[in-house]
Amino acid sequence: MSATDYKFEGWGAFGPDSVEGNFKKFEYEPKPWEETDVDIKIMYCGVCGSDLHTASSGWGAADYPQVVGHEICGVAVRVGSKVTHIKEGDIVGVGAQCDSCNDCRECNKQKENRCTGMVGTYGGKFKKEGPAKDAKSYGGYASYNRSPGHFVVKIPDGLDPAFAAPMLCGGVTVYNPLVSNGAGPGVDVGVIGIGGLGHFALLFAKALGANVTAISHSERKKEDAMKLGASKFIATHSGGEQDFAPHARSLDLIIATTNDPEMPLGGYLSLLRPDGKLILVGAPEKPLPALSPFQLIPGSISIGGSIIGSPSLISEMLDLAVKHKVEPWVQKRSMDKVNEVIPLMNKGDVKYRYVLVNEENGGKL
Known part of the structure; x- marks a missing residue:
């Protein structure tokens, strides 16, 4: 043509x-x-x-x-x-x-x-x-x-191809930090935010064999989260310490898909085990909340970010989607x-x- x-x-x-x-x-x-x-x-x-x-x-x-x-x-x-x-x-x-x-x-x-x-x-x-x-x-x-x-x-x-289309950005944006940070059998993965990115994170974390916890501000999306692959659910409600304390040090990796600049960042970090990582893939239009270094140092906690994925990683993700019927x-x-x-x-x-x-x-x- x-x-x-x-x-x-x-x-x-x-x-x-x-x-x-x-x-x-x-x-x-x-x-x-x-x-x-x-x-x-x-x-x-x-x-x-x-x-x-x-x-x-x-x-x-x-x-x-x-x-x-x-x-x-x-x-x-x-x-x-x-x-x-x-x-x-x-x-x-x-x-x-x-x-x-x-x-x-x-x-x-x-x-x-x-x-x-x-x-x-x-x-x-x-x-x-x-x-x-x-x-x-x-x-x-x-x-x-x-x-x-x-x-x-x-x-x-x-x-x-109607399923593949949103995987090409939304899917690989969460697939990349999942595989780069070892999500798989025996790994406890948390996903903050049950939206476009978050629902992909639940689907792919489950397909990779991880134990998946959905994290949202209310129970409104709990039923959906369970259908998407979560086995546990944490509702943060007010974002106060009382919402997080029962789940302290229960996760190895958290994928944060929220765009909320007022996110309870300290509470999220308290959910991580020593050497745990919180990876940001959402991008708020305003700066993140203030953070004390002592929320990171005692448990050797890390905060990082991740951006989309390479063509080869996209192809790998699409093949996994076929294999596991994502x-x-x-x-x-x-x-x-x-x-x-x-x-x-x-x-x-x-x-x-x-x-x-x-x-x-x-x-x-």
């Missing part, structure tokens, strides 16, 4: 009020074509919290217009001559990263997500010398996506309904991931 057979058209955020339901459809030019690229006819695109933070300028001033969406699944319709792992007609996906330098220490260790030359799938600028240098990246609330082929992964047989809880909506979906997502009215469907491109509601 030649480049003239289709056009790039998407739902753009033109200002911070876009998250109130003011995305506008428009046509745009993607990055200049290179023989290392893949064009994807988008069937599904997950709605990620990052989309809202970016579209609203919550994480900093956005370079409008923004076509957000970095949980993209569809059909490869044009494949560059230098791409060897994808062929036209394959069902493929792109997550939150679409390029890196491909030459640094981290890239050479297949940890491209840690490269200082990372380019986001939307809202970024391509950095390498060549025809695409300084071109803007556009995401998945659209008809087509063009991304460097190194960051395009094949969706394995046996995995519904099925995220998704609500599919037509992409033309984006201005109804985003305000609902903004209010947290979702169980637990919206997926936009391009019916014209073969997506199924």
